[in-house]
Every structure is written in C-alpha cells, then in structure tokens.
Amino acid sequence: MKRLSITIILLSSLLVILIQPAAAVNYGGVPQTDGRTESRTLETNFLDYSMKGLFSTTEQTFWIAKDWDVETVLLHLEYRATQLADTQLSSLTVAINGTYFYSLRPTDNSGNRHGIDIYVPLESLQQGYNIIKIDGYMRTQEAQPCVDDVSEANWLDIYKESTIAVRFDKNTFITNIESFYNRFFEVDALKYGESAFVLSDADNPAELNAALLGISGISNQTIYPDGYFPILKLSDPAGNQLENRIVIARYDQLPDNYRDQADQNGLNDEDALLVLINEGSGTNTLMITAKNDIALINAGRMLGNSTLMNQLQSTVKLIGKIEDVKTEVYTAETYINFTGAKGTDYNGPFHQVKEFAINYPLNRSLTNASEFYLSYRYSENLDFDRSLMTVYINDIPVGSRKLSQHKAGGDEATIPIPTDIDIGGAFTVKVAFDLEIKDLWCSLRQGDMPWAYLTPGTMLKINSVASQDLIFENYPSPFVTDYSYNALSLVVPNQIDGETAKLLAKMFRVMGRYTKGNTGDLAVFYPGELNEAVLSTNIIAVGTEDSNSFIRSNNDKLYFRLTEEGTSFLSNEKLVIDPTYGKTLGSVQLLGSLYNKPGRASLMVVAPNQTGLAAIGNNLGELKNLGKLSGDAVLADANGNVLSYRFKAPQNPTIAVVEQIAVSQDAQIFLVVSIMVLILLAVGLIMVVRKNGLELKKGGWRK
Known part of the structure; x- marks a missing residue:
C-alpha cells in the first residue's frame, strides 16, 4: 500500500511538471527583486471566425510586456465542427510564433460547441506580439478524391469566447524613469486602471495643459484600445491607491515632501524637473514640477517623445524651459510599405490570407492615382488555371491577378484603388493568395508545398485630400x-x-x-x-x-x-x-x-x-x-x-483642377500631350494659311 501511494505521488508530480511550466520566463532581462506583485491573468479574446475548406488557417495575436515574468500561457479553444467531419482524418494543429506544438482531432462532430484547454510552451514566446496560428484540415465522411477540396461542407467555427490567458507577475518597484514610463501605459496598467495623472488642487491651467499633452503623447503609443488615464487631484484619496502616478504641479503647489524632493534635486527658476519616487505600498510616482508655466508645459510635452523618454536611465531629469523636446513632424504618407522589412510568407494550399493594419489621418479621403504595387514570388507547381492573388481594403475587393508559371520566380502587379473606398483613420489591407494544386487530395501533397511570398518592395501608394466637411x-x-x-x-x-x-x-x-x-x-x-x-x-x-x-x-x-x-x-x-x-x-x-x-x-x-x-x-x-x-x-x-x-448642408470636398492634376500622374501626362497636340495644330494651321496666301477679310478667307 505504501509503495502504491509513493508511485501515485511520483506520477502526479510528473504530470504537474509536464502540464504546468516549472518557472516563469523573464523577457526584459529585468532582475527579479524580493518585492513582487501578485500574479494576475490578462486575457485576449479571439474574434468569431469560420474556417472553411479542406485546408484553412486563422491567427490571433497577444502581447507579452518586457517586464512580465510569465508563469503560464493557456489557450482555451471553443469550436464547433461540421457534422460530416471524418474524425479519423480531420485535425487541428496549433503553432506559436511559427513553431507547431499541439495537434488534435475534432472528436465532437455532433454540431455542438466543444472546448479544450492547451498550455503554450514558454520557450517559444517572445517579447511584444506573439502569434497563435491554428491550421485546420477538415475532411468529410466518405469524401470523394479530387472533389472534397471544393465542398461547402468542410467547415469549423471558432468562437469569440476562445481566449489566450497570460499569467504573470513583475517587480513591485522600478529603478529609472524609462522603466516607469513604459510601465505607465502597458496593457495591464490600462486594463486594470493602475495609472493616472495627479494635479494640484489649485486648478492651474498650465498643469492641465501639461497633463493633456502627456495623455495625448502617451496614448498614441499604446497598443490597448480601451481604458484611459484619469486626471485626479492631490487631495483625492483615490490617487493614493494607484500603482503608477504622474504628479504634475507647480512648485508652489507641491506638498512639503515633494517640495523637499525638488529642492534636493536642484530645481531652479527656469527648468522643469522630473523625479521618480518609490513611495511604498507598491506605488511609483513620477513627479513633474517647475516654477514657471512654460517649463511645466514643455515637460508635459516631453512625455510624448518616446525616444527621449526611453533614454532616461536615472531617477532625475532637468528639462530646460525652451529645450527642444518635440518629435519629428508626421504628414500623410504617399508611399506605405506594409509587409515589413522581411516581407510576408504564405504557406499551404488553397485560400491563404494575410491582414495588415494601417493608420492614416482621419480627415483625408482618396483621390485619383492611388494604387497598390505588389512584388511577389510563388511555387511553380500550382494549377495556374485557378491560382490567383487578390487585394482588399476593409474587406472590399480592389483587384485580382492570375498567377503564371513563367513569372513564378518574380511577379509584380499594379492595381488602381477606386476613390469611393474610405481610408480615413485606421483601415485594413488584405492580400490573399489562392494557391491551387492539381489533384491535391489524389496525390496527398500537403503541408508547405504551395507557397507565396510578398517582398518588402510591396507598397501602397495613397494620394489623398483633406475633407472640408465639419461632421x-x-x-x-x-x-x-x-x-x-x-x-x-x-x-x-x-x-x-x-x-x-x-x-x-x-x-x-x-x-x-x-x-x-x-x-x-x-x-x-x-x-x-x-x-x-x-x-x-x-x-x-x-x-x-x-x-x-x-x-x-x-x-x-x-x-x-x-x-x-x-x-x-x-x-x-x-x-x-x-x-x-x-x-x-x-x-x-x-x-x-x-x-x-x-x-x-x-x-x-x-x-x-x-x-x-x-x-x-x-x-x-x-x-x-x-x-x-x-x-x-x-x-x-x-x-x-x-x-x-445634421444641421449644416453637406459640403463635398472640393479640389481645384490644378490640385487634381498635381496628384495624378496620368492626368499630367494627358495634359502635356493635349497641349502639345494643340500647339502642333495651331502651328500647322498658321503654316497652311501663310503658304496659300490667305487673309481673313469681310465675308471669309480670301487670297
């Protein structure tokens, strides 16, 4: 009996080791301290997605911050498979950042939802964005070779209740302004409401001005769309419960303990001062103060310069009253490279889609001569009668091109974009390849056999005009x-x-x-x-x-x-x-x-x-x-x-003819050719008149 108990304990321990990672993974190289935050879980939800066809793929990204010590990453998958699924042949395969780690058979083909929990291996994670990829192979019962790959009965639905749950902890206190700055707007800080701006009770407009510049400059760096940074007052007890605080106040409005910090760190009459203070109870405070409004506002603007803030490896920074802390001026881009420096790969047969998010000024709309330029390569063993490439903007098809065998090693396409597509604000670009292979099921060729590759030279050319409509x-x-x-x-x-x-x-x-x-x-x-x-x-x-x-x-x-x-x-x-x-x-x-x-x-x-x-x-x-x-x-x-x-009458964007010509290369060429033709006609007419000795007199042309 004793030997049996020992065996059970050993097997249980081994099972725990196999299922649960033994130790957390530190991503930023930040040394662990004795003061640790409590472990918490951040969940990322999937979107509802229907995987259709014999082969299908879907992806979901999630975020890992550099100061998180990750304990576990749990994928919870909620799915429903076609009632015709052949459970002996169909499969789902899961990858993390391109590394496959789990496969399963969709054993439940009753038409009901089914859930499964899968632990993601920590060694395959990376700081920043991580990608969970799910490959589906849905073979139906009694499928006929060479027919099943186009059947509408091949489907598997993944539900938005599917989640990726990252459990982590981190150091309670931080040691420099750069670390505080990045923690202040991290995903978990926004999700759990841990960060806020705190002003004095004096209702000073310069303090509010600095805070709003700080909120704006930090917000454009966040990846988490929800949440906000509250604006509190020093007398508000709620501010004392927060983990991350940016206190912005004129020197004469500071409490005594903060004023002492300013004096000790050399604040003068002209400069602004940033001081990182660890206040106990897990609270980190970045104090920003000055003795004049101009310096205080300039310090608030500095919070929007991530390059400069990430250089602050100490706990103290003096900023000059008129020190240049501005970033470069950004304008509406004409050429946008969206495939990244390494390009984008497509692997596997049938319909393969990659989606790219693009930010663009909300006040602008398309004009003439906007277009896609795509440079790509693909397999030479495709069925070129059925294989093609298609581009979309916001799920609206823009154009397609057939693939051809003699261009497989280097193909390109220029596809004009209709002006009725809305590109204001953030929009999405999708590039899809239909990689068809003859008799795929018959010859059992699978995996990465058909492939395509978008080169880094692929780009989007956008000509746009600012809208004048106040709506x-x-x-x-x-x-x-x-x-x-x-x-x-x-x-x-x-x-x-x-x-x-x-x-x-x-x-x-x-x-x-x-x-x-x-x-x-x-x-x-x-x-x-x-x-x-x-x-x-x-x-x-x-x-x-x-x-x-x-x-x-x-x-x-x-x-x-x-x-x-x-x-x-x-x-x-x-x-x-x-x-x-x-x-x-x-x-x-x-x-x-x-x-x-x-x-x-x-x-x-x-x-x-x-x-x-x-x-x-x-x-x-x-x-x-x-x-x-x-x-x-x-x-x-x-x-x-x-x-x-709506009270004001609609005001359509008006573009002068000269402006339209300026943005359209085709229009410029047409105009130049037209002018040259008119000049030649005029010269020819003059020469004919002179050669024939014609003069315009009363009653018409006469010699």
Whole structure:
C-alpha cells in the first residue's frame, strides 16, 4: 500500500511538471527583486471566425510586456465542427510564433460547441506580439478524391469566447524613469486602471495643459484600445491607491515632501524637473514640477517623445524651459510599405490570407492615382488555371491577378484603388493568395508545398485630400489634422469638477490616438483669458452653462440650446424634447468658427449637469463608441441612447483642377500631350494659311 501511494505521488508530480511550466520566463532581462506583485491573468479574446475548406488557417495575436515574468500561457479553444467531419482524418494543429506544438482531432462532430484547454510552451514566446496560428484540415465522411477540396461542407467555427490567458507577475518597484514610463501605459496598467495623472488642487491651467499633452503623447503609443488615464487631484484619496502616478504641479503647489524632493534635486527658476519616487505600498510616482508655466508645459510635452523618454536611465531629469523636446513632424504618407522589412510568407494550399493594419489621418479621403504595387514570388507547381492573388481594403475587393508559371520566380502587379473606398483613420489591407494544386487530395501533397511570398518592395501608394466637411464622421478633424493638434484652444471651467476632469481625460485619450509624436499646438484657457489670438484658433469648450461662461455667452449659436436657466435642453426643428428628459442629456455640437474665422471650427461639449457630461463623455471618450456619432450635433442620455442630427448642408470636398492634376500622374501626362497636340495644330494651321496666301477679310478667307 505504501509503495502504491509513493508511485501515485511520483506520477502526479510528473504530470504537474509536464502540464504546468516549472518557472516563469523573464523577457526584459529585468532582475527579479524580493518585492513582487501578485500574479494576475490578462486575457485576449479571439474574434468569431469560420474556417472553411479542406485546408484553412486563422491567427490571433497577444502581447507579452518586457517586464512580465510569465508563469503560464493557456489557450482555451471553443469550436464547433461540421457534422460530416471524418474524425479519423480531420485535425487541428496549433503553432506559436511559427513553431507547431499541439495537434488534435475534432472528436465532437455532433454540431455542438466543444472546448479544450492547451498550455503554450514558454520557450517559444517572445517579447511584444506573439502569434497563435491554428491550421485546420477538415475532411468529410466518405469524401470523394479530387472533389472534397471544393465542398461547402468542410467547415469549423471558432468562437469569440476562445481566449489566450497570460499569467504573470513583475517587480513591485522600478529603478529609472524609462522603466516607469513604459510601465505607465502597458496593457495591464490600462486594463486594470493602475495609472493616472495627479494635479494640484489649485486648478492651474498650465498643469492641465501639461497633463493633456502627456495623455495625448502617451496614448498614441499604446497598443490597448480601451481604458484611459484619469486626471485626479492631490487631495483625492483615490490617487493614493494607484500603482503608477504622474504628479504634475507647480512648485508652489507641491506638498512639503515633494517640495523637499525638488529642492534636493536642484530645481531652479527656469527648468522643469522630473523625479521618480518609490513611495511604498507598491506605488511609483513620477513627479513633474517647475516654477514657471512654460517649463511645466514643455515637460508635459516631453512625455510624448518616446525616444527621449526611453533614454532616461536615472531617477532625475532637468528639462530646460525652451529645450527642444518635440518629435519629428508626421504628414500623410504617399508611399506605405506594409509587409515589413522581411516581407510576408504564405504557406499551404488553397485560400491563404494575410491582414495588415494601417493608420492614416482621419480627415483625408482618396483621390485619383492611388494604387497598390505588389512584388511577389510563388511555387511553380500550382494549377495556374485557378491560382490567383487578390487585394482588399476593409474587406472590399480592389483587384485580382492570375498567377503564371513563367513569372513564378518574380511577379509584380499594379492595381488602381477606386476613390469611393474610405481610408480615413485606421483601415485594413488584405492580400490573399489562392494557391491551387492539381489533384491535391489524389496525390496527398500537403503541408508547405504551395507557397507565396510578398517582398518588402510591396507598397501602397495613397494620394489623398483633406475633407472640408465639419461632421463627426471626420472627427477629431479639424482639431487633429495629419497626426497633430491643429491650433487647438481648450476652454474649461475656472474650477474643474471630477466629472469634467474624467471627460477631458477620456476625450484626450481618444484624440491622442489619432496623433503621432508630440507636435501640434494645444493650449488650455479659462473663459476670462480669451483674446483675439485665441478666438482665431480651433476651439473646444467643455462644461455646463453654470460652470463655463464661454458656453453661456454662445448658447444662442448652438443647434441644441439650453434653457435660460441652463437646466435643460430646448426643442428645435429637429427634435421635440421633454423638459424633464432634457435635464438628463449631454450634447456635443460641431460648429464653424464662432467668430467667423475662415478654416476654423468649434466643438461645444455641453450639458445641464454632471449626469449629462458623463453621458456624452462615454461616447467621446471611448474609441469603440465614436462610430455612434454622426452629423454635426449629438445628444446622449444616461441609458446609452445616442441621437445624431445634421444641421449644416453637406459640403463635398472640393479640389481645384490644378490640385487634381498635381496628384495624378496620368492626368499630367494627358495634359502635356493635349497641349502639345494643340500647339502642333495651331502651328500647322498658321503654316497652311501663310503658304496659300490667305487673309481673313469681310465675308471669309480670301487670297
């Protein structure tokens, strides 16, 4: 009995070792300390996907941060197979970063969902993006050779409830500004709400200005689309519970302990100071302070320069008042290489697809002469009567080209892009190869036999024009144009309450994702500080009629106006509003310049109370909800209902003929040839007239 017990214990221990990795994997080379965070799990969900055909493939990426010590990665797969699946021949094979590690038979072909848990080998993981690839081979029962590969009965559905769960821990404290900076906006920090900006209680516009520049500059570096960075005050107890804090405050508004830190680290009257402070209880604080507003705002802008921030390997940094901390200026690209420096491989038969995400300014639309240029190679043993390459933008087919045997070693294609395709903001490009082989099932050729390769020379040429229409379909244009803030002035209440601060934090988190780097002009003002220069900019005003006098003075220019008391919205020609319901609404309205300044716009974020501000903030402040906004005036209530209206007449993008010609190479050639033909005709006519001694007299041409 004792020997049996020992055997059971040994077998159980061996099984645990085989299933559960024995130790965590450290990815950033960060030395482990005694102070560790509690282990937590970050899940990435699949999208619903239907794998069709005899051979099919789907992929899902997930993220590993460089300071995570990964304990396990668990793939949970929820799938349903065709009822006709041959469970003795069909299979699913799973790979991590190109390395296959698990295969299974879809044993359940009853038509019901089936789930399975699979541990991913840690040795195949890498810092950054990792790719789970699932290859399906779905053979149906009693399939006929050479017929089954085109049957519609070959399918397997993978559900969005499938997940990749990464369990990890990390050091509690960090030792330099660079490490803090990257941890502040890491995936887990955003998902679990661990990071925030903390300002003084003084309602200083320079502090808010610096914080919003910081939020914007950091947001355009994040890979996690959800979450935001709250703006809190030093007196707010919630700020003390956070793991990562950026405290931005003028020196004279600092608490004594922070002021002592500033003095000890050499703060002077001109510079700004960054100091990393480990405060105990797992809290890391980056204090940013200065004795003047210009230096403080410049330090906030520096947070958007990732190259510079990643050079800070110490805990202290002094920044000059006018030190150049700006990044390069980004513009709308004409040529975009999307396949990467190493190109992109396609392996296996039948329909193979690769998807590429491309960011582009939201305010731009396609014009003439936009096109794909594709350079590629492929197998020579294909069925060239059926094999082809197809390109898509946002799942819309753009064009196809047949593959040919004599070009297999080096083929190319130029495919024009129709101008009616929407490329504003982020869009996707798909390049698909249908790699068909004659009698594949009959000859049992499988695996990587047919292949294709997109070379790094493959690129997208985009000619575009800025849209002039002031509608939410183009938001955040014109306040963000070509990746930068466009002469933007933010008018805020003299005293910013918690709901307004939350709205601003969420709103600029979203706007920041449409920027690159930290260039552009953003300035924060109180209503009483506006001058002629400010009135000539693009203006965003936030608040209630009671809290923001700028909104009160421009109430008569709104599409949806507030009552005289400012307690509810009034009805208009578009909508009859019940006075009680009007008290629960928030509104965002996109107007032209309130001061008739050409090319400028105003965004009025208005509500009768805090409830309305929260309602509209949930839409302006969440990337996934921006699609609900359309037209130029939007109302939202606390129940999530959104009402969109259009008051201004549509304004189609107008492009001068000269501009059209400038962007179209074909048009330029046509124009030059046409002019030359006209000149030759004119010269020929003159020569004929002179040769025949003709003169134009009364009654016609005469000799």
